[in-house]
Amino acid sequence: MNRRRVLVSLVPAALVPAWPLCAFAAPFMPRAAAVPGGVARVKLGKSEQPPVVHLGGERVLVLREGAEWVALVGLSLAAKPGTKVRIDVEHASGGVTRMTIGIGGKEYASQHLNVPQGQVDLSAVDMARYERERIHMREVLRTFSADAPASTAMLQPTPGTRSSSFGLRRYFNGQPRNPHTGMDIAAPVGTPVVAADTGKVIDTGEYFFSGNQIIVDHGQGLLTLYAHLSEIGVAQDEVVNAGAPIGKVGATGRVTGPHLHFSVYLNTVPVDPALFLTA
Numbered sequence: 001m002n003r004r005r006v007l008v009s010l011v012p013a014a015l016v017p018a019w020p021l022c023a024f025a026a027p028f029m030p031r032a033a034a035v036p037g038g039v040a041r042v043k044l045g046k047s048e049q050p051p052v053v054h055l056g057g058e059r060v061l062v063l064r065e066g067a068e069w070v071a072l073v074g075l076s077l078a079a080k081p082g083t084k085v086r087i088d089v090e091h092a093s094g095g096v097t098r099m100t101i102g103i104g105g106k107e108y109a110s111q112h113l114n115v116p117q118g119q120v121d122l123s124a125v126d127m128a129r130y131e132r133e134r135i136h137m138r139e140v141l142r143t144f145s146a147d148a149p150a151s152t153a154m155l156q157p158t159p160g161t162r163s164s165s166f167g168l169r170r171y172f173n174g175q176p177r178n179p180h181t182g183m184d185i186a187a188p189v190g191t192p193v194v195a196a197d198t199g200k201v202i203d204t205g206e207y208f209f210s211g212n213q214i215i216v217d218h219g220q221g222l223l224t225l226y227a228h229l230s231e232i233g234v235a236q237d238e239v240v241n242a243g244a245p246i247g248k249v250g251a252t253g254r255v256t257g258p259h260l261h262f263s264v265y266l267n268t269v270p271v272d273p274a275l276f277l278t279a
């Protein structure tokens with residue numbers, strides 16, 4: 001934990017500036033890579049007020065870096081290498097600039113599992129529940145609060161081994177499933193889970209696949225998600241500092257063993273959490 005993080009943790013959230021005021025202290029930036037599931041870093045130039053940036057109708061995180069503004073654009077795991085995604089940059093002075101981001105290649109591992117078909121197919125009741133939860137989650141993940149994150153450097157939320165990687169493409173009985181949207185960290189039931197970054201709790205609940213789950217908003221569409229918890233230790237709208245306990249590792253939802261599923265979202269898409277971890 002470096003000195004700047006400790007300072008940020010001790011200052012009440014309302015007093016944390018939207019960007020570091022020290023020009024000589026370069027802010028931490030996630031390791032940028034314009035690949036599926038990565039984060040593109042796009043320089044937007046100098047202006048007094050930040051530009052407003054959209055990708056496909058969703059607002060994009062904009063941070064000050066020295067005298068310039070920089071967009072941190074979350075790229076979908078479904079983005080096709082070799083294609084381009086377009087962002088619209090609305091300048092405070094008026095006018096819109098269209099910029100393109102070329103998507104590079106990235107290979108994620110595949111996993112093939114053969115399981116009894118009854119464990120793959122959901123009952124009508126479970127399917128209806130999952131559908132309700134999916135709609136709710138889509139709304140929660142669209143949260144865009146005005147203040148920029150105090151920091152984009154994150155703490156690993158629980159100690160333990162990373163047991164499977166972000167972006168893993170899974171096949172059940174030969175049928176493709178959605179790729180893995182987070183980082184799994186294996187740890188015993190009851191291991192404390194802390195907030196990876198300072199933010200506000202915007203959703204807690206018990207979900208069919210994710211079990212007990214918490215979502216924290218860090219500002220401007222940067223969200224973290226913690227799933228399969230045995231205990232939820234925070235309430236809706238609670239403000240949490242980076243490193244503050246929020247729950248405990250569990251095996252709730254559809255899991256094969258206790259672990260924390262940790263996801264990071266930018267402009268509604270899951271991006272590789274490893275890009276944001278400092279340690």
Ligand code: ZN
Binds near residue numbers: 182
């Ligand atoms: Zn997972």
